Amino acid sequence: MSRLDTLIEALRCLPGVGPKSAQRMAYHLLQRDQPGAARLSAALSEALANLRHCERCNNFTEQAVCGRCADPRHDRSLLCVVEMPADLSVIEQTHAYPGLYYVLMGRLSPLDGIGPRELGLEKLIARASDGQVREVILATNFTNEGEATAHMIAELLDARGVRVSRISRGVPVGGELEHVDAGTVAQALIDRKSL
Amino acid sequence: MSRLDTLIEALRCLPGVGPKSAQRMAYHLLQRDQPGAARLSAALSEALANLRHCERCNNFTEQAVCGRCADPRHDRSLLCVVEMPADLSVIEQTHAYPGLYYVLMGRLSPLDGIGPRELGLEKLIARASDGQVREVILATNFTNEGEATAHMIAELLDARGVRVSRISRGVPVGGELEHVDAGTVAQALIDRKSL
Ligand SMILES: [Zn+2]
Ligand SMILES: [Zn+2]
Numbered sequence: 001m002s003r004l005d006t007l008i009e010a011l012r013c014l015p016g017v018g019p020k021s022a023q024r025m026a027y028h029l030l031q032r033d034q035p036g037a038a039r040l041s042a043a044l045s046e047a048l049a050n051l052r053h054c055e056r057c058n059n060f061t062e063q064a065v066c067g068r069c070a071d072p073r074h075d076r077s078l079l080c081v082v083e084m085p086a087d088l089s090v091i092e093q094t095h096a097y098p099g100l101y102y103v104l105m106g107r108l109s110p111l112d113g114i115g116p117r118e119l120g121l122e123k124l125i126a127r128a129s130d131g132q133v134r135e136v137i138l139a140t141n142f143t144n145e146g147e148a149t150a151h152m153i154a155e156l157l158d159a160r161g162v163r164v165s166r167i168s169r170g171v172p173v174g175g176e177l178e179h180v181d182a183g184t185v186a187q188a189l190i191d192r193k194s195l
Numbered sequence: 196m197s198r199l200d201t202l203i204e205a206l207r208c209l210p211g212v213g214p215k216s217a218q219r220m221a222y223h224l225l226q227r228d229q230p231g232a233a234r235l236s237a238a239l240s241e242a243l244a245n246l247r248h249c250e251r252c253n254n255f256t257e258q259a260v261c262g263r264c265a266d267p268r269h270d271r272s273l274l275c276v277v278e279m280p281a282d283l284s285v286i287e288q289t290h291a292y293p294g295l296y297y298v299l300m301g302r303l304s305p306l307d308g309i310g311p312r313e314l315g316l317e318k319l320i321a322r323a324s325d326g327q328v329r330e331v332i333l334a335t336n337f338t339n340e341g342e343a344t345a346h347m348i349a350e351l352l353d354a355r356g357v358r359v360s361r362i363s364r365g366v367p368v369g370g371e372l373e374h375v376d377a378g379t380v381a382q383a384l385i386d387r388k389s390l
Pocket of ligand 2: 249250251252253254260261262263264265
């Protein structure tokens with residue numbers, strides 16, 4: 001296999017990139033943007049070597065504990081569970097939430113083989129049982145998978161006596177947090193219901 | 196800027212990748228496919244370090260002159276000009292062409308600032324004037340840009356007394372070679388007209 005074929009093949013690890021578009025990307029990088037290709041190669045290896053998951057919130061970070069979790073100004077009695085880092089950003093933009101987060105980095109998805117173990121829910125359970133958390137707010141998406149994830153987490157935490165709430169359906173049914181305006185998300189936080 | 200942000204930014208050098216999809220790609224690589232990310236990083240730097248343009252046909256190669264150009268079994272009196280390596284592959288699949296190629300690696304595109312100089316047409320002119328080439332067959336796409344490219348090349352070669360032909364319009368008007376069946380392309384080669 002030539003190095004060009006190896007590159008085309010390697011580009012296919014990107015989600016949504018098929019053979020044709022991998023080929024187009026490879027030609028573009030080699031022909032028109034070699035500096036971009038060099039930056040991408042370096043950024044990938046730098047990220048792999050340096051990024052890890054925060055011990056407390058599971059978000060990507062370059063330290064053992066991320067800046068947010070280490071910051072004493074946040075309310076440590078509230079733990080908001082989101083699917084992805086982008087969801088965390090959406091909630092931060094509401095300025096309506098004083099607590100901390102837990103980022104699942106995914107959702108239950110039986111068809112893709114992602115069950116409670118693959119999602120690492122035991123890490124969330126341990127985090128929520130630290131003695132400081134008084135309420136876990138579930139802010140997974142209102143998709144089928146996000147709802148199933150919320151129900152599973154609620155069940156697991158319930159069994160351990162942790163208080164659990166779910167942000168309200170101010171977020172449109174079937175909708176994803178990332179695509180909703182901050183006002184709606186703020187309302188959904190305020191209207192959260194105990195589960 | 197964190198290394199995660201650097202990676203997201205770097206992914207945007209890929210054609211057709213906006214901020215949202217760069218973010219999705221970064222999360223996917225870090226969360227679900229670190230081996231793929233490592234392979235991609237290595238493939239990019241390997242390709243950058245080792246791939247260059249063939250001195251004769253301008254296609255990507257790891258040698259000074261590619262295997263095809265070095266192979267004495269091809270008819271050196273025929274030079275077929277294509278836009279991209281994928282077009283060359285399409286013509287090879289017809290088994291109807293015994294000659295050599297020249298790969299432009301693009302097309303004239305004034306709106307993108309790609310004129311005759313940016314396209315490196317002087318390299319093609321020099322190649323076509325080696326004393327062995329007796330006919331240059333233009334097989335650029337039948338899009339507006341491909342047609343303009345063909346006309347420009349025909350003019351330049353004409354002025355130097357090189358015989359030029361254009362593959363026939365068996366290829367649908369507005370169509371791209373890459374998406375046409377081999378039979379149609381074969382017919383277009385056979386029906387080529389002198390320009
Ligand atoms: Zn953290
Ligand atoms: Zn060559």
